[in-house]
Amino acid sequence: MNDRDGVRTYGVRLQRPVSLLTVMLLSIAGLAEAKDPPRLYLWDSYEQDMFLAYAQPDNSSRQMKLAATLLRIIEKSDKAGRKVPPGVVAEYGYFLFQRGEYFAAIDHFRREATAWPESKTLMDLMIRKAREEAGR
Amino acid sequence: MIALIRVFAMITITASLSACGSSPSVPAYDYGAYVASNPRSVIVAPMTAQGDSSRHYLSIVAQPLAERGYYVMPVRLTQQLFADAGYQERAQEIRRAWSGEVAQNIWKLVDEDNHPGVREMAIELTEMSGADSVLFVYVLQSGHKVDVSEGFLKNLVDERMNHTINLDYLLVSDSGETLWRTRKKVIYTRGGGSFLQEIWNATYKASDTEIDTAIARDVNRLMIEGLRTKNEMSGSWYPGYPMLVGPYRSGYESDRAMRTPAPAAP
Numbered sequence: 432m433n434d435r436d437g438v439r440t441y442g443v444r445l446q447r448p449v450s451l452l453t454v455m456l457l458s459i460a461g462l463a464e465a466k467d468p469p470r471l472y473l474w475d476s477y478e479q480d481m482f483l484a485y486a487q488p489d490n491s492s493r494q495m496k497l498a499a500t501l502l503r504i505i506e507k508s509d510k511a512g513r514k515v516p517p518g519v520v521a522e523y524g525y526f527l528f529q530r531g532e533y534f535a536a537i538d539h540f541r542r543e544a545t546a547w548p549e550s551k552t553l554m555d556l557m558i559r560k561a562r563e564e565a566g567r
Numbered sequence: 568m569i570a571l572i573r574v575f576a577m578i579t580i581t582a583s584l585s586a587c588g589s590s591p592s593v594p595a596y597d598y599g600a601y602v603a604s605n606p607r608s609v610i611v612a613p614m615t616a617q618g619d620s621s622r623h624y625l626s627i628v629a630q631p632l633a634e635r636g637y638y639v640m641p642v643r644l645t646q647q648l649f650a651d652a653g654y655q656e657r658a659q660e661i662r663r664a665w666s667g668e669v670a671q672n673i674w675k676l677v678d679e680d681n682h683p684g685v686r687e688m689a690i691e692l693t694e695m696s697g698a699d700s701v702l703f704v705y706v707l708q709s710g711h712k713v714d715v716s717e718g719f720l721k722n723l724v725d726e727r728m729n730h731t732i733n734l735d736y737l738l739v740s741d742s743g744e745t746l747w748r749t750r751k752k753v754i755y756t757r758g759g760g761s762f763l764q765e766i767w768n769a770t771y772k773a774s775d776t777e778i779d780t781a782i783a784r785d786v787n788r789l790m791i792e793g794l795r796t797k798n799e800m801s802g803s804w805y806p807g808y809p810m811l812v813g814p815y816r817s818g819y820e821s822d823r824a825m826r827t828p829a830p831a832a833p
Contacts, residue, residue, distance in 0.1 A: 481626035518641035549608035552697025
């Protein structure tokens, strides 16, 4: 690769990243200015993937991507020794439920109820539903 | 994915965002019932199937509620349960009544018992889920209007469009009592003309739904999390009266104490 190619490559590469970089910097500047309190939980790309999933509810690859993100949030939070955000283990359990993996779903509903006592009534309901489905 | 990151990053450069119907001289909000009820958990009420903005709003409501310190019932799971149980049709009825009241005082729906549907639904949903409170959010989109003062042709060139969005929040206790309510109207002018926005518009054209969701996300930040925004810093937004801090965030007790009015002197 000669110099000229190098310059051209640089020019081509610069075009798109500049706008993205601008946006990222603005984002950081905005947050810094707002002096946010520390986040309680790790969210990864939760909102983006939820948005995509809600935008096209029948698009199975988007649903699978959301499920993968939920699992990633659980694993990352566990690894970091932080509490998994409210509802995330249950949401992942519900994906398993929808896939017909009822016993794995029950494990997740139990885990949610143990981590968050506020969820016990709803998780008990989901466990009953999963048992009914598994017994069919 | 990058496109979505961009859309969500966009909210920091919405320099022409302006809030209407709000002035700095707002009477102090009475948090008495909210403090007394002391909810720990929130379930998001069924969204109507109608309207993209309502549906998409579900993707951005759990995170701010959790970060405010509440347990949030899993949104995707509960919304599916609501749909299976036919709640969406009832939500649609409430929404119709709610929309009719918008020009006046929408909160009559609960306070004056004009529409018992809200109260009944709150009691049923909290019984089913064990949640302490229900958050009703109505996303009212007033359409995307071209700016006629600039001429139609210029609109085509600039893609200058106004997005007007109303967000009505209503938190109801498990006994059907109103705990907190607020509303925010936002007008966002697309292609507003600042240099940064021009860069934005030139590089990425977001869909109406993406813009509406990004604006709603910024409003959540303000009204649910009580966080200041860049726009507010510039004076166009005021913090208003956000949700109280929930039990899982530090500052829970001090926030409650601050919101409780001192007893009147005998």
